[in-house]
Amino acid sequence: MNDWPTLNLKEPDEFIGKLKDEVGPSLTLNDFKLFSKRLNVVHDAWKIESLESIIKIYEVVGNENSPQQELEKILDSIIITENKATGNSR
Known part of the structure; x- marks a missing residue:
């Protein structure tokens, strides 16, 4: 989460927003696979x-x-499950 699409993102909401900026409004497995096919291995290896x-x-x-x-x-x-396991509320 702190590498791409933007360095040092702290919250999942920030991460989702930046991914939508890059990938598009829908963030499904199919969307990620289609997006990755458009990338160039030489220029976009980190992505x-x-x-x-x-x-x-x-x-x-x-x-x-x-x-x-x-x-x-x-x-x-995942967050809900983790919070239940640790006794945190969000």
Whole structure:
């Protein structure tokens, strides 16, 4: 989250906003895969690497079979689960 699309983003909302600026208004697995195909390996290697990490989120949480699931909803679910596990409220 602190590498691309902008350095040192602190909050998930900032991250989502910047991704929408780069990728488009929809942030699904399909959108990320399509966006990554438009990138040049020589000029955009750091973006491709970051996108691979984002795509990995879908694999880790089991949403690779739901390619239309929005990243924002996945992150919200992760945050809620983490907060419940740690006793934090958000």
